[in-house]
Amino acid sequence: MSTLLEMSGVSVSFDGFKAINNLSFQIGEPEMRAIIGPNGAGKTTFMDIITGKTRPDEGRVIFGEKSMSLLGMSESQIARAGVGRKFQKPTVFEAQTVRENFALALKNPRSPFDVLLHRKTPAGADRIEALAEQVGLSDQLPRMAGELSHGQKQWLEIGMLLAQDPRLLLVDEPAAGMTPAEREKTTDILVAAAQKHAVVVVEHDMEFVRRLNCKVTVLNEGSVLAEGSLDHVTNNPDVIDVYLGR
Known part of the structure; x- marks a missing residue:
């Protein structure tokens, strides 16, 4: 497994508050990683830096x-380079069918002319069927x-992200508001997506993290506090102190 993303010595301050403090992190491809930590640990800022929404004050982010350094690139350039992000609240086109949502997301030529002519191709239709099956929406x-x-x-929304064929998926609290x-x-x-892609899941639900059965990175005060299996990090006295003991 080769390293896909490497952050080293990354720091960013907002009004004198260090949201990310000398953070180093790497993930391979394919790999699943869970990110946990208390509120204010820097989890969202971490994702914002990778996707180009926030520029760090120092450090490097290589992809x-x-x-490639992601730091000189715009959000859209980073997305085109293969980084996909799913926010906590789903953002789908509610007035379109599920099929149309997938069609809009497919990695096709995207000039205004192409969108106007939106050609339905057999390959595109097959891809939509495959994506729908992958995320359990074939009958929808x-x-x-x-x-x-x-x-x-x-x-x-996860299927629409996969339609862009990203190499790295950042997924924010996917379990929030879901039934068991x-x-x-x-x-x-x-887990199936992580067979082909690098997948980073930020989550609070420990049972959900346990089922992902992957390496866990614990953030606190903008840096990595612990890393390893869920059992390893949840038995770490520092992690218990700052996160689990609350």
Whole structure:
């Protein structure tokens, strides 16, 4: 497994508060990683830096075999380079069908002319069927996205991310607001995605993290406090003190 993303010595301050403090992190491809930590630990800022939303004050963020620096790139350039992000609240096109949502997300030529002519190709149709199956929405393709349950909207958005064929997926609290059955299925979808992609999941639900069965990175005060299996980090006295003991 080769290293896909490497952050080293990354720091960023907001009004004198160090949100990220000399953070170093790396993930391979394919790999699943869970990020946990107390509120204010820097989890969102960590994702913002990778996706270009926040510029760090120092450090480096290197991506891919060609060691591209993500720091000089815009958010859209980073997305095109292969970094996909799913926010906590699902953002799908509610007035479109599930099939149309997938079609809009497919990695096609994207000039205004192409979008106007939106050609339906057999390859595109096959890809949509495959994506729908991957996220458990095959029987929902004709439905309006707005009619889906909260969990189904989350799956649709994960599928739309996968349609862009990212190398790295950043997923923010996917289990929030889901039923136990939906949480279980979400685990399955992410674990399957991590067979091909690098997947980073920020999550508070420890049972959900346990089911991901992956390496866990604990953030606190903007740096890595501990790293290892869930059992390893949850038995760490510092982690118990700052996070689990609360």
